[in-house]
Amino acid sequence: MKTAIDVQDLWKSYSGIPAVRGMSMRVAQGEVFGLLGANGAGKSTAIECILGTKKADRGSAAILGLDPQQQRSQLFEQVGVQFQEASYPDKIKVGELCEETCCLYRKAADYHFLLNQLGLTEKKKNFVSELSGGEKQRLFIVLALIPNPKVVFLDELTTGLDPRARREVWKCLLEMKKAGLSIFLTSHFMEEVELLCDRVAVLKKGDVVFCGTVNEMIRKSPYERLEQAYLWFTDEEEEIENL
Numbered sequence: 001m002k003t004a005i006d007v008q009d010l011w012k013s014y015s016g017i018p019a020v021r022g023m024s025m026r027v028a029q030g031e032v033f034g035l036l037g038a039n040g041a042g043k044s045t046a047i048e049c050i051l052g053t054k055k056a057d058r059g060s061a062a063i064l065g066l067d068p069q070q071q072r073s074q075l076f077e078q079v080g081v082q083f084q085e086a087s088y089p090d091k092i093k094v095g096e097l098c099e100e101t102c103c104l105y106r107k108a109a110d111y112h113f114l115l116n117q118l119g120l121t122e123k124k125k126n127f128v129s130e131l132s133g134g135e136k137q138r139l140f141i142v143l144a145l146i147p148n149p150k151v152v153f154l155d156e157l158t159t160g161l162d163p164r165a166r167r168e169v170w171k172c173l174l175e176m177k178k179a180g181l182s183i184f185l186t187s188h189f190m191e192e193v194e195l196l197c198d199r200v201a202v203l204k205k206g207d208v209v210f211c212g213t214v215n216e217m218i219r220k221s222p223y224e225r226l227e228q229a230y231l232w233f234t235d236e237e238e239e240i241e242n243l
């Protein structure tokens with residue numbers, strides 16, 4: 001199977017305090033891979049080092065065989081990214097933002113088609129600031145898909161959404177998965193992880209403490225549910241009592 005993302009012994013510290021400690025993992029093309037971990041475990045730092053927007057102290061990362069630092073422009077054309085705190089000017093309309101994003105790419109997708117696929121056609125003339133949380137997240141998916149990417153990175157895409165909006169986003173992601181896209185996501189929702197992810201890695205204070213399928217993760221813990229297994233791997237056992 002072809003490799004979409006290859007991370008080898010990645011290290012990153014801030015002022016001498018390690019945030020990611022020797023992360024290694026491979027994501028196959030067409031796979032949905034989930035990076036899990038508590039707040040501050042190092043997920044966003046890992047994503048930024050993999051994408052090359054932050055420089056790792058040690059180790060290497062390749063996306064589609066390309067070096068994110070040395071081959072930025074080639075990579076930019078093939079990778080879609082949604083960051084946790086994506087911010088756009090308030091006074092821009094949905095259609096305008098899509099058009100501006102399309103201008104950045106040589107082979108941009110037809111954004112009208114994407115807006116339609118994600119149920120946002122009627123919002124084309126609305127200001128981005130007028131969209132609901134769920135609509136905004138769906139717009140971020142559209143923007144991430146505009147490059148016609150082979151790989152997309154989604155950092156806590158459904159955080160802050162109500163259950164129905166979250167399910168709408170899941171439906172979109174399942175469609176993307178069916179279309180063969182490689183997806184690297186972070187999430188705090190175990191239901192989402194179970195539904196979407198082929199494999200997961202669990203980060204604890206910068207260390208990868210588990211990498212494998214959801215079923216393997218449950219089997220390797222003393223528990224029967226993913227949420228309990230996750231808390232066990234991250235040493236938050238006192239929380240399990242409350243589940």
Ligand SMILES: Nc1ncnc2c1ncn2[C@@H]1O[C@H](COP(=O)(O)OP(=O)(O)OP(=O)(O)O)[C@@H](O)[C@H]1O
Nearest residue numbers: 014015018019037038039040041042043044045046
């Ligand atoms: N620019 C920075 N300068 C200093 N410390 C940072 C910086 N960015 C992150 N950190 C620290 O690195 C650690 C990992 O942070 P990171 O944002 O990668 O975690 P995360 O797993 O993505 O968390 P969350 O789930 O809350 O988004 C945290 O202790 C954080 O305070």
